[in-house]
Amino acid sequence: MEDPSPFDAQSLLVESETLDAFLAELAAEAKRRMPGANGCGVTLERDGRPYTVASAGSSAPPLDEMQYTIDDGPCLEALRHDKEVYVTDMAEETRWMPYPPFAVDRGTRSSLSLPLKERHGMAGALNLYAERPGAFAEADKERLRLIAAQASGALVLAVRIADAQQSAADLQATLRSRTVIDQAMGVIMGQQRCGADDAFAFLRAASQNRNIKLRDLCVQLIQNVTGEPPQEGAFQPRK
The missing domain is CATH 3.30.450.40 (GAF domain)
Incomplete structure (x- = not known):
C-alpha cells in the first residue's frame, strides 16, 4: 500500500x-x-x-x-x-x-x-x-x-x-518571585527606615529563623500589611 x-x-x-x-x-x-x-x-x-x-x-x-x-x-x-x-x-x-x-x-x-x-x-x-x-x-x-x-x-x-520553553517558564517564575520579594523589601525599608541591602538581609534572616521559604515569608508580610495578596509581575517574551 x-x-x-x-x-x-x-x-x-x-x-x-x-x-x-x-x-x-x-x-x-x-x-x-x-x-x-x-x-x-x-x-x-x-x-x-x-x-x-x-x-x-x-x-x-x-x-x-x-x-x-x-x-x-x-x-x-x-x-x-x-x-x-x-x-x-x-x-x-x-x-x-x-x-x-x-x-x-x-x-x-x-x-x-x-x-x-x-x-x-x-x-x-x-x-x-x-x-x-x-x-x-x-x-x-x-x-x-x-x-x-x-x-x-x-x-x-x-x-x-x-x-x-521550560527555561522561559523558569524565568517567569523567578521574576514573579523577585517581584514579591521587592515589594516586601519596600515594606521593610519603610518600617525600618533602612536601605535595600539591609531590608533584604532582614527578610533573609527572618526566613531562616522561621524555616520558611523567602518568597512565602514575603507573601505573608505583604498580606499582613495590605490585606491583599502581592501583585506578581510576569515576564512576557517578545512576540
Whole structure:
C-alpha cells in the first residue's frame, strides 16, 4: 500500500504544539505507514534510563516495559548500539530471554526497531510490533528507515524547543518571585527606615529563623500589611 503523502517530520513538528504532541504524532504516523504493524512505540533514553515517551496501538507499552525491566531486548539493542534490529519470529527467537516468550504470549510475533540517532546526551528508538511472523518486508524497512532518519533531526530540535520553553517558564517564575520579594523589601525599608541591602538581609534572616521559604515569608508580610495578596509581575517574551 502506497503512503498517501511523503513523510515530513519537520512539518509534523511545526504543527505540534508540544514535544509530547510531536512524539505522539510520530508514533501514530509510523504505525499508519506500516500496514503490518499493530503497535508503535518511541523510546528515549537519558542518563541510562529508557522511557516510552509515546505509543500508538495497545501492544507497544507492555512490550517496551518488559524490555526496560530486564534491561535488554531489540528496542534497547537498537538504541544502545545504533543499529537496526528485526525479529522475524519471536517464537523462534533465543536472544533477550525471557522477553520473546513474553511477546508471543501477548500476541506479538515480529518487531522492527530502528535507532533515533544519539545527540546531546539523548538516544532513542522507533519500535514497530506485529501480530504475524515476518510482517515487515524490505519496502517496509526502507520506509521506516526514512521516517527514523527524519525523526532523528526533528526530535533534537523538538527537545531544544521544549528545553527553551521550560527555561522561559523558569524565568517567569523567578521574576514573579523577585517581584514579591521587592515589594516586601519596600515594606521593610519603610518600617525600618533602612536601605535595600539591609531590608533584604532582614527578610533573609527572618526566613531562616522561621524555616520558611523567602518568597512565602514575603507573601505573608505583604498580606499582613495590605490585606491583599502581592501583585506578581510576569515576564512576557517578545512576540
